[in-house]
Amino acid sequence: IFDVSTVLFLFSETQAKSKQRAMTEETIVFHFYAKKLLTDSELLNLAAIAMESDSSQVKSALSGPAGDDLQLDVFTNGANKVLNIRRYESQNLYVFDILVMRSRVKIDLVLIRHLEELIKKFLTDIGSLDRLYCMLGPIRRGEALWRYFPMSDGRIVEFNLGRLVEDRQTKYQNVKIYWSEVHGHAMFLDDDIMLAEKDQEPYTRVLLGLETGKPARNCYADKEILILGGGDGGVICELLKQQPRMVTMVEIDSTVVQLCAKYMRGACEDALDTLEGPNKKIIIGDCLDHLHECIQSGKKYDYIINDLTEFMVNKEERGWNYDFATDNCQMMEIALKALKPDGCYILRGGSLSYTHFWSCFEDDCRKLGLRFRVYDSYVPAFYDKYRFYEVRFA
Amino acid sequence: IFDVSTVLFLFSETQAKSKQRAMTEETIVFHFYAKKLLTDSELLNLAAIAMESDSSQVKSALSGPAGDDLQLDVFTNGANKVLNIRRYESQNLYVFDILVMRSRVKIDLVLIRHLEELIKKFLTDIGSLDRLYCMLGPIRRGEALWRYFPMSDGRIVEFNLGRLVEDRQTKYQNVKIYWSEVHGHAMFLDDDIMLAEKDQEPYTRVLLGLETGKPARNCYADKEILILGGGDGGVICELLKQQPRMVTMVEIDSTVVQLCAKYMRGACEDALDTLEGPNKKIIIGDCLDHLHECIQSGKKYDYIINDLTEFMVNKEERGWNYDFATDNCQMMEIALKALKPDGCYILRGGSLSYTHFWSCFEDDCRKLGLRFRVYDSYVPAFYDKYRFYEVRFA
Structure with missing residues (x-):
C-alpha cells in the first residue's frame, strides 16, 4: 500500500544565496546492465564516484520500490549535485542521471569520459559490469538557447x-x-526546421531540379509558376533566375517573409525585398483560397511547387495528431486542378524515414493515374536525407 | 544540518512481476521558467498532467531542498511512471524528467507534443508561464542499441x-x-564515428582532392603514397583508381581492416580483400614505426595521407585528457621527414568547431615554413562540417 511520504532535508552548506546568478542544469546520463545486484554499500560508493564526491559526503535522500519492477534511489552530495538512480529489477538495468548545477561545474566531454572510466572500473572490480552506455555530453537546461x-x-x-x-x-x-x-x-x-541558408543547394535546387553543375531537370523559362507557401524565399529566388513569365507565391505569414528577407539572404537574396516585380507576385494569404480562385476562373499553371510546412498551419484546430498523409494528398488533388495538362507539380516531401507515408503517396499517385519521379538529397540542417517528388499527368 | 533519510514506499499495483520481459526506459525532458512560484497543489496537479494520470493517483515520494538553490520533488503515478522535478529557486526554473517504463508506453512525438500543450495550457491558466522548452523526443535507455x-x-x-x-x-x-x-x-x-559508406564522396574524395565532377586537385598517377591509418579502406580504394606506382598503408588494427573489408564496401570496395597487390601494400602495424624506418633508410614519399583517428589509440596510457593539437603537429613533423621536397602531406582534420586547434595548427605551419591549403566539406555521418589540409614545403 502506497502512502504519501515526504522527506525534508537540509544541507550543511552555508553559502549565502545569490538570487541573481544564472543557475542552469546539466544532466549526465548513463545506464548499465549489472551482472549481479549491487549491495547498498556498493550503490553508495558508486554514487560517490558518479558525483565525484567523498562517500562520507553522499547522502541517500530516497530509496524504495516505485513500481512492480522499479527501484528508485536519490542521492545528493550535499552541495551542487543530485543523482537519480532507477533500477529495473527484472533486467538488472541501472539508469543514472547526474544533475549538476552548472554555474559551479562546467561539464565537458573529458570530464564525462573520465567519470565513465571510473564507473566502469568500479563495476568491473566488483565483478558486476555487463555493459555500460554513457551519453558523452550533458543535457543542458535553463540556458537562453534551447538546443x-x-x-x-x-x-x-x-x-x-x-x-x-x-x-x-x-x-x-x-x-x-x-x-x-x-x-x-x-x-x-513551431520549433521545426524549415530551411538554413547553407541548404539552398541541397534543398531548394534539388527540389527544383536545378542542381549546380548538372543539366537542369526542369525548364522554367517563359513559364507560369505557382509556389504554395515558400516564405523563406529560396524557391522564388532560384526561379526568378530562370526567366519565368510569372512566378506567383502565396504565403500565409507575412512575418515569415519579412524575417527571411532580413536574415535568410543566403537563400532568398533580394527576392523578398518587394512583393511585386516584372515577373513576380507575392501574395500574403492562404494558398488554398488562391487555388480555389484559380479553379473557378480556369487559371492554370505550368508548374505548381508545394513548399508548405509538413504540418498545416492550423495546428490549434487540428493539433499535431492529424493525418499527415491525407493533408498532402488532398493538397495535391486540389492543386492538380490548377495545373496545365503538361504541367508539373513539385512536392516538398519529407524524410526518408516516412516510408509508410511515401508508399501511400505513391499508391495514391498510381490510383489517380499520375506519373511521379523521386529525388533524394541529404540536407545538412535537416540532419537527414530528404525526398522530393515531381508529379505529372500520365 | 543534513540527515540521511530513507523513504520506502510500496505501490498498490499487484500485477505479478514478469522477470523475462524487456524493460527499458524512456525519459521525457522539459523545463520552464515560471512567472511565479507554484503552490504545492499546483505542482501536484501539474505532475498529474505530466504523467497523464488522475491527480488522486499521483503521490509525492520526496519533497525538500537539496542545495542552497535547489528544491527536489519526486512523484509517482503508482504504476509505470516517475516524475523528477528540480526547482532552481533563484531563477524560478523548473526542470522536469518524466520517466516511463517503455514496455508499457511507447513515447512518440505526437504524445510529447500533446503533453507539452497540456502543460503550457495549465501554466498559462494559472498565470505562471514565462517560457517552456520540451525535448520533442524521449531519451531512450536500456535498448540493445545506444543511439x-x-x-x-x-x-x-x-x-x-x-x-x-x-x-x-x-x-x-x-x-x-x-x-x-x-x-x-x-x-x-571507441564510440567515435570514423566513416560511413555514404560519406566516400564528402569525406574521402574531398580529403584526396578527387571530388566527382571537378578537376582533380592532386595527381596520384605513378606516385609513391603512404597512408597513415586509413583502416576503413576508403582512401586506398580511391588512390588505387589513380594508377599510383605504389600505395603503402600502415594500419595498426587488423580487426578494423577485416570488418571494413566485409561491411564498408561502399567505401573500400575490394581494396582490403588482399594485403598486397601490384601497386599496394597494407602493413598491419604502427605507422610511427614505419615512419622511423623510412627516416633511417632515407625512403621518401610523394604523398603522405594522415587518416588516423583524431585521438591516438593509446588512450589507456594517456587518457582522453591529452593535448590533441600536440599529437597532430608531432605526427606532421615526423611525417614531413619522410616526404619528398615537392611532396604533399594531406591531413585528416577535424570539425570546424576546433577553431582554436586550427589556428594553432596554422600558426605552427607558418613557423615551420610550410604552405597549407584548406578544404571544408559537410560530412553527413559526422553531422558537421569538416576541415581537410594539404601541407607542402614552401
Missing part, C-alpha cells in the same frame, strides 16, 4: 546553434531564426 | 541507426559497425 530538436523520425539532434536572432509568435505559428556557424541563418516554425 | 553520440563540439546527436552489426573489443580499441538506412554501414572506434 534539442526532433528529426522527422523522432531522433533527437542538438543543433549547431550560435544564437537566437528572432523569436516571434505570429497569428499562425512561432517563428524563430537562429544563427549557426555551420548552417548560416536557420528558420524554425 | 547518442557526441559530436566534436560536444553536441549530442541521436544517430540514424538501424542495427548494431558488429561490436568487438580489440587490443587497441572498441570497434562497432552499425547499419543505417541513411548512412549505410558506419564504423565507430
Whole structure:
C-alpha cells in the first residue's frame, strides 16, 4: 500500500544565496546492465564516484520500490549535485542521471569520459559490469538557447546553434531564426526546421531540379509558376533566375517573409525585398483560397511547387495528431486542378524515414493515374536525407 | 544540518512481476521558467498532467531542498511512471524528467507534443508561464542499441541507426559497425564515428582532392603514397583508381581492416580483400614505426595521407585528457621527414568547431615554413562540417 511520504532535508552548506546568478542544469546520463545486484554499500560508493564526491559526503535522500519492477534511489552530495538512480529489477538495468548545477561545474566531454572510466572500473572490480552506455555530453537546461530538436523520425539532434536572432509568435505559428556557424541563418516554425541558408543547394535546387553543375531537370523559362507557401524565399529566388513569365507565391505569414528577407539572404537574396516585380507576385494569404480562385476562373499553371510546412498551419484546430498523409494528398488533388495538362507539380516531401507515408503517396499517385519521379538529397540542417517528388499527368 | 533519510514506499499495483520481459526506459525532458512560484497543489496537479494520470493517483515520494538553490520533488503515478522535478529557486526554473517504463508506453512525438500543450495550457491558466522548452523526443535507455553520440563540439546527436552489426573489443580499441538506412554501414572506434559508406564522396574524395565532377586537385598517377591509418579502406580504394606506382598503408588494427573489408564496401570496395597487390601494400602495424624506418633508410614519399583517428589509440596510457593539437603537429613533423621536397602531406582534420586547434595548427605551419591549403566539406555521418589540409614545403 502506497502512502504519501515526504522527506525534508537540509544541507550543511552555508553559502549565502545569490538570487541573481544564472543557475542552469546539466544532466549526465548513463545506464548499465549489472551482472549481479549491487549491495547498498556498493550503490553508495558508486554514487560517490558518479558525483565525484567523498562517500562520507553522499547522502541517500530516497530509496524504495516505485513500481512492480522499479527501484528508485536519490542521492545528493550535499552541495551542487543530485543523482537519480532507477533500477529495473527484472533486467538488472541501472539508469543514472547526474544533475549538476552548472554555474559551479562546467561539464565537458573529458570530464564525462573520465567519470565513465571510473564507473566502469568500479563495476568491473566488483565483478558486476555487463555493459555500460554513457551519453558523452550533458543535457543542458535553463540556458537562453534551447538546443534539442526532433528529426522527422523522432531522433533527437542538438543543433549547431550560435544564437537566437528572432523569436516571434505570429497569428499562425512561432517563428524563430537562429544563427549557426555551420548552417548560416536557420528558420524554425513551431520549433521545426524549415530551411538554413547553407541548404539552398541541397534543398531548394534539388527540389527544383536545378542542381549546380548538372543539366537542369526542369525548364522554367517563359513559364507560369505557382509556389504554395515558400516564405523563406529560396524557391522564388532560384526561379526568378530562370526567366519565368510569372512566378506567383502565396504565403500565409507575412512575418515569415519579412524575417527571411532580413536574415535568410543566403537563400532568398533580394527576392523578398518587394512583393511585386516584372515577373513576380507575392501574395500574403492562404494558398488554398488562391487555388480555389484559380479553379473557378480556369487559371492554370505550368508548374505548381508545394513548399508548405509538413504540418498545416492550423495546428490549434487540428493539433499535431492529424493525418499527415491525407493533408498532402488532398493538397495535391486540389492543386492538380490548377495545373496545365503538361504541367508539373513539385512536392516538398519529407524524410526518408516516412516510408509508410511515401508508399501511400505513391499508391495514391498510381490510383489517380499520375506519373511521379523521386529525388533524394541529404540536407545538412535537416540532419537527414530528404525526398522530393515531381508529379505529372500520365 | 543534513540527515540521511530513507523513504520506502510500496505501490498498490499487484500485477505479478514478469522477470523475462524487456524493460527499458524512456525519459521525457522539459523545463520552464515560471512567472511565479507554484503552490504545492499546483505542482501536484501539474505532475498529474505530466504523467497523464488522475491527480488522486499521483503521490509525492520526496519533497525538500537539496542545495542552497535547489528544491527536489519526486512523484509517482503508482504504476509505470516517475516524475523528477528540480526547482532552481533563484531563477524560478523548473526542470522536469518524466520517466516511463517503455514496455508499457511507447513515447512518440505526437504524445510529447500533446503533453507539452497540456502543460503550457495549465501554466498559462494559472498565470505562471514565462517560457517552456520540451525535448520533442524521449531519451531512450536500456535498448540493445545506444543511439547518442557526441559530436566534436560536444553536441549530442541521436544517430540514424538501424542495427548494431558488429561490436568487438580489440587490443587497441572498441570497434562497432552499425547499419543505417541513411548512412549505410558506419564504423565507430571507441564510440567515435570514423566513416560511413555514404560519406566516400564528402569525406574521402574531398580529403584526396578527387571530388566527382571537378578537376582533380592532386595527381596520384605513378606516385609513391603512404597512408597513415586509413583502416576503413576508403582512401586506398580511391588512390588505387589513380594508377599510383605504389600505395603503402600502415594500419595498426587488423580487426578494423577485416570488418571494413566485409561491411564498408561502399567505401573500400575490394581494396582490403588482399594485403598486397601490384601497386599496394597494407602493413598491419604502427605507422610511427614505419615512419622511423623510412627516416633511417632515407625512403621518401610523394604523398603522405594522415587518416588516423583524431585521438591516438593509446588512450589507456594517456587518457582522453591529452593535448590533441600536440599529437597532430608531432605526427606532421615526423611525417614531413619522410616526404619528398615537392611532396604533399594531406591531413585528416577535424570539425570546424576546433577553431582554436586550427589556428594553432596554422600558426605552427607558418613557423615551420610550410604552405597549407584548406578544404571544408559537410560530412553527413559526422553531422558537421569538416576541415581537410594539404601541407607542402614552401
